Amino acid sequence: MPIAMVTGAARGIGRGICDRLVAEGWEVLALDLSFEDTSSGTQIKCDVSDEASVAAVFEECARTLSPGLDLLVNNAGVAGPESGPVQDLSLDSWNRWISVNLTGAFLMVRSAVPHLRRAKGAVINMSSTRAHMAEPHTEAYCASKGGIEGLTQALSVSLGPEVRVNAIAPGWIVTGDVQDLTEEDHAQHPVGRAGRVEDVAEAVLYLAQAGFTTGQVLTVDGGMTRKMIYAE
DSSP: OOEEEEESOSSHHHHHHHHHHHHTTOEEEEEESOOSSOOSSEEEEOOTTOHHHHHHHHHHTTTTTTTOOSEEEEOOOOSOSOOOOGGGOOHHHHHHHHIIIIIHHHHHHHHHHHHHHHHTOEEEEEOOGGGTOOOTTOHHHHHHHHHHHHHHHHHHHHHTTTOEEEEEEEOSEEOSOGGGSOHHHHHTSTTSSOEEHHHHHHHHHHHHHOTTOOSOEEEESTTGGGSOOOOO
16 A cells, blocks of 8 residues: 655645545545544644654654655645735744745655655645746745745755656635635636646646656646736
């Protein structure tokens, strides 16, 4: 049975990834700060931005990971991209976005490398289309996701050929009630709808098995970043 470790696994995209992997026969180690219900996988509390917390998780999971780690999904991130006007953005707030979204991925990969190499496994980092396009007042979030793509590129070269490293850049993914969206919201997408958690989970499964693909960013946005939209 292949083994996956997924961060930010308690809800939203992370939970959807865990659910799909379990359904496909994977053993899943689900990491998050807290769990509200019976999410799929083995639940493990972890603050990915804390070096000691990450080290403790790998020590706790050493026996499970003894055959190796087939897949690491770095999905944990600070919810919501808006950080307010840059002139009012505190260093503490900036550092929180960077430490969870970017440094957390680094800490997880650093600890996972020996396990990934044993299994000739793969890493999938969660970027965002906001690494390439932005709304006002999203500097910290966009910077963290741009960093994720740079980290992905470098890791793919450093860890190859044993370990493949790719990223997924989701666009508008609905994690709540899809009924809250309007027809206009869906119509912005060339595919005719906003994204679902299942769309990202499908991309994870693809990259987990795409043996000739590394160092790439797979955009999952229904074509929205390819469509020019002008205000009328």
